[in-house]
Amino acid sequence: MALWILSFFQVLPTFLEFLFAFGKQLRAVDFQFSGFREDNRIEAILNRGPLPEIGRSGQDYQICYNLKTFEYKPGIAWPWSSRQTVVWHSFDVQTGHASWITIKANDIIRDRLKEVSNMTLAKDNDLYTSVAKMFVNTLASHTVILEWSGEGWRRYINFLEEQLQSLKRRAIVDRVTRYAAPPPTARSPPSSGIPMADLPPSRTWTLLSPSTHTSTANAPPQPQQPLPAGVAINIPEEPREPPNAPPDFDPKHQGAADLDNDQTVYKIEELQDAQAFEDMVSETCLVLKSNFPVLAQIEAFFQSLPKSGDLDPNLRDCMTANIPRFLKRIQAVRSDLQMHLDRIETISRAISECKSLLYGIVEYQSMQANKLFASEARCSAQRMEEMTKEMKSLTLKTTLETVMMRIITVVTVFFLPATFVSTLMSTDIVHFNSFDSNINSGSTxxxxxxxxxxxxxxxxxxxxxxxxxxxxxxxxxxx
CATH class of the missing domain: 1.20.5 (Single alpha-helices involved in coiled-coils or other helix-helix interfaces)
Structure with missing residues (x-):
């Protein structure tokens, strides 16, 4: 069917290049492809063979082009996607016969062309009785397609700017947590309070919100000179409330778990998301730029139409009167697209800067984490050194105790037989008189x-x- 239609209307072979860009795709293919093709046979020496049976004089022109914009589709994670419209059009300057082939993935262009045609017929019932009026009608149809290519960009760019604000909030507004080193493990003698010289510096509370800043207007005045080391004050066990804290912030429940959460605030996945966002904006910029040469070639083509010497004078006068108005509409579309292009390029530069900043933040967090781990390792080494010293002292004490026990054991073993014999002879089991001098004189x-x-x-x-x-x-x- 498609081959028969293309052959019947004698469509330009290059139209197939635009046709092949359509179809079901897993990812965008040929989204940057755009172009404008023409076949002007208004001059007498370039006329086609006439076909009066189907209303063709052979003196006509054909144009083929495609334009793109972004359309919204709800229900998906990224609701905006690039959509294109391919147009093939021929117009016979003798009979006024116009042929159209438009390819669009939905019914937007078809419905708008029907609406324009109905409105034009409602205003002028004799529309198809004059070649000049039919030409003006073709300009109105082209205007619908050209203005469609300028729609949707403002809403889509606003959506991109919302995504950019989220990225800026993560990269610029949110403050990076500076991890504190573990407290020293040096032991100090117990006292009723903590010396002022040994107090750690007060913590700077960092709230992850774009509009909160720590105010020092209500903060207590700091002493100009530090107190002597011997002065001790009592510090409450519960942490102090930070000034201007939001209602849902409870410092009593902030502990080591929050430190772990802070370490995972900025992840490498955020860099990947920023890179994907930048790629999407770059694709948008490429799609938008592809419309400019097409619009310029359409403008140049219609500017050259009235210059043909073989045109009917009435049609030439109609072209001279209506084409400038049509060209102004094209220039208005190009002006809007240029404004949108400037906004997209600004967004692209901002994304690149935020991505670089996020990369620096991730590197900084990695460096801070390494410092924290090094501090913990140093503290662990200090604790191991202290334990080693304690073990050495304990080993020395154990050695001394072992030597003493050996001495006691030797002395006990040395005197134990004599003690046993003395104890046994002090009982009535063995009896000697005081005047017995012989070892065998006793009784048992x-x-x-x-x-x-x-x-x-x-x-x-x-x-x-x-x-x-x-x-x-x-x-x-x-x-």
Whole structure:
């Protein structure tokens, strides 16, 4: 069907270049392609073969062009997308026969052309009785398409500026948190207060909102000279309320978790989003610039039409009277597009600057995080050094205690047999008289010896059993 239609109307072969840009696509393809093609055969030596059966004299012109704009489609993450319209038009200057082929992904152009045609017919019922009037009608149809190419840009650029403001708020307005180093671990003797010289500097409260700034009008005056180190003051355990804090800010619940959150405020994903935003704006700029040469070539083509010597005088007079008005409409569209282009280029430069600033912020945060980690590592090393010194002192004390225990053990083992013998001989088991001089002259009670041995061995068994039980319980349940 398409081949038959294109052959019947003798459409320019270059029209296929514009036609192939349409179709279902996963991503934008040939979005930068634009152009203007013409085939002017008004001169007698360039006339086509006449076909009077279908109302063709052979003295006509054909033009083919495409224009683009951005249209809004709700319900998606990025609701604006580039849309184009391809137009092929021929006009027979002898019969006034006009042919149109417009390609558009929706019915906007078709509905507007119908509306313009109905309005023109309502004003002039004799529209199709004069070649000059039919030519003026074609200019009105071209005007509809040209003005469509200038629509939508203002709303779309406003949308881009809203996205830019969000990016600026992240890159410029929001303040970057400066991570504080961990507090020193040096030990100080306990006192009723904290010396003023040892107090850390007051924290600068950073509120992530574009319109809050810390005011010092109500802040207490700072002392000109620091207090002596011996002066101590009592500091409350709860943190102090920052001045001019918003109602939903509660410093009592601000802790280490907030520091972790602050570290993730600026992420590398934001740089990726900024880069994608910049690419989208660059694509928009390229699409907008592609309309300018097309409009310029359309303007030049219609300016040259009345200059043909083979035109009918009435048609030439009509062209001379109406084409300047049509060219003014083109110039108005070009002027609006130039204004939109200036805005887009300004947005593109602002995005590039914000992206560079975001990159610097991410680098700064990385540097601050490295400093924080280095400070924590240094504090950990200091704590390990202190623990090592304590372990060294503890090892020395343990060594001294071990030496003392060994001395006590040696002395105990040395005197233990004599102590045992002295204890045994002080009882009634062994009995010597004061005048006995022989070692065998004493007497011994065999029953007492047996009783002593029975009691001793029984207590030894009970003691060893109890000790082994404690050792087994400790190994099983506490190790």
């Amino acid at each position: 009670s065999l029953g007492a010896v047996k009783l002593f041995l029975c009691l001793s061995f029984s207590l030894m068994v009970a003691t060893f059993t109890f000790g082994f039980g404690l050792y087994w319980w400790a190994v099983r349940y506490q190790v």
